Amino acid sequence: SGGWAARLRYASYPRQGYDKLTASMQMAYKFGSFVLPAAASYTGSLGGRLPDFEVGTLGGFLTMSAFAKNQYWGDRILYGRIGAERILGKAPLGLSGDMRIGFAVEAARIGQRFTETQGKGNLRSSVLYLGGETPFGPVYLGFGWAPGARNMYLSMGLR
16 A cells, blocks of 8 residues: 655746745654655746755755755755665554554655855765654654765754
């Protein structure tokens, strides 16, 4: 079994000389006690340059996990992630949901950078995490790494 979700948003601002496209897709396929999740997204302008307040961001748990939340700001951002999770069992102490361990690899390409402007080319990151659903929302403990970057996460209520 599996599922998917997609989101598409387009806005045109001709007086300001730009438009903005934001598109994302997530999917997951479950077989037995394993889940294979994947995600992809794009933020950018099809015409003109995005102003500073409209740029896309990357960084944080499961959005280039080796980097700080929103560390990268850019005019055109293409992001992808693929991973594997193993469901370990039900949450302890009578909590609802399941516990899982997961691993993901992430890659991104940023057009014009507004932060980290010295960097060029593609970004890559990996993450190892443990967590699951609770009555308070998802809770995850994770460790992300990339060449020259490391980050630890405790994520509660958001994923």
